[in-house]
Amino acid sequence: MKFMCLPGAYGSADVSLAPLVNELTSDGSASFRFIDAPCEAVPPEGFEDFFGKPPYYRFIEPDEKETQDTDVLSRIRDFPECDTAEDTMRELMKEGVASSVLSTNRAIQYLFDIMDKEGPFEGIIGYSEGATVAATLLLAEQKRSEETGREPMIKCAIFFAGWPPLDPSTYAMVLSDESDLMINIHTCHIIGSLDPYVAGSMALYNTCEPDTAYIFDHGKGHTLPREKSVIKELGDVIRNMMADASA
Numbered sequence: 643m644k645f646m647c648l649p650g651a652y653g654s655a656d657v658s659l660a661p662l663v664n665e666l667t668s669d670g671s672a673s674f675r676f677i678d679a680p681c682e683a684v685p686p687e688g689f690e691d692f693f694g695k696p697p698y699y700r701f702i703e704p705d706e707k708e709t710q711d712t713d714v715l716s717r718i719r720d721f722p723e724c725d726t727a728e729d730t731m732r733e734l735m736k737e738g739v740a741s742s743v744l745s746t747n748r749a750i751q752y753l754f755d756i757m758d759k760e761g762p763f764e765g766i767i768g769y770s771e772g773a774t775v776a777a778t779l780l781l782a783e784q785k786r787s788e789e790t791g792r793e794p795m796i797k798c799a800i801f802f803a804g805w806p807p808l809d810p811s812t813y814a815m816v817l818s819d820e821s822d823l824m825i826n827i828h829t830c831h832i833i834g835s836l837d838p839y840v841a842g843s844m845a846l847y848n849t850c851e852p853d854t855a856y857i858f859d860h861g862k863g864h865t866l867p868r869e870k871s872v873i874k875e876l877g878d879v880i881r882n883m884m885a886d887a888s889a
Contacts, residue, residue: 643764643884645800646756647676650770651700652685658769661868665877671884674767675760680752681745701749701775705741721838727848728817730841731806735815743813749775750782750810757795764797765884769866773804777846780825782810798828798887800880803864805842806849818848825849828887830856830880837864856883 647659659674666672679699722733753775757763768776776799783794806816809823816823829850833843847855858879860867867873 643672643798643888644762645672645674645765645767646753646763646776646796647674648701648753648766648768648772648776649676649679649699650772650803651679652683652698653769658866659767661866661870661873662876662880665873666880671877671881672765675756675763677753677756679772680748701745701771702742703745705744721841723841726819727841727845728819731815731817731845741813742808746778746808746813750779753779754782762795764795764888765799766796767800767802768804769802770804770864773801773846774807776801777804777807777825777849778810780827781807781816781823784826785810794827796827798830798883799825800830800832800883801843801846802832802866803834803837803839803843804846805839806845816849817845821849823849824851826851826854828854828856828883830858830883832858832860832867832876834862834864835859836862839864854886 647663649658659676663674667674679701681700681703683698683700683703685698722730724730724733766776766779768774780794780796780799783796786792787794807823807825808814809816809821818824829847831843831847831850833840833847837843847857856879858876860872860876867876
């Protein structure tokens with residue numbers, strides 16, 4: 643199965659996903675196309691050393707770049723805690739967040755172009771911001787299918803952390819207690835129970851068809867699992883999902 647791989651903001655997919663890639667290529671289960679985000683970026687103040695040396699990239703950026711305060715990624719230092727995952731995301735986004743319609747549109751078209759030129763891709767992997775973009779792409783594929791009859795290409799998705807998708811029609815964040823939109827393919831959600839942003843991961847999980855959504859908790863923070871035993875177990879979970887998606 644051929645996967646598109648989308649990194650988190652400021653990161654690189656081929657580096658961060660290396661342990662899982664090695665596991666899934668060891669027996670020929672999957673192949674991968676690593677995709678760099680198209681927008682040049684600057685990490686939030688205080689996070690520069692976390693992401694290594696520049697250049698940095700991201701998929702989604704504010705339409706207006708006047709101040710960093712309107713960039714939702716600048717708020718990760720003060721991530722809210724509410725009763726539900728959806729309430730947490732509403733609190734995060736409630737005021738002063740800049741629109742990102744232009745870059746969201748560009749990101750989806752950028753990925754559609756890669757799919758047309760290099761596909762077919764049966765799967766997609768996203769980490770952090772890349773998971774949000776991957777989920778948004780899946781909804782855009784569903785919308786395009788409804789409007790044109792074009793068969794969606796992607797059969798399954800793997801989300802490492804991440805936040806809920808954006809509605810490809812309104813560009814609002816999709817929350818399961820507000821919207822009927824749902825990702826209808828097989829999905830695997832890799833979360834860390836100690837991740838300070840785990841509410842975002844659960845809000846993303848809640849936007850997916852529950853009968854075909856797998857969840858895997860590696861028990862750590864906003865990181866990708868690297869321990870050999872954990873990667874082996876995760877690889878088996880993903881292989882099972884791939885088999886179900888291909889049935």
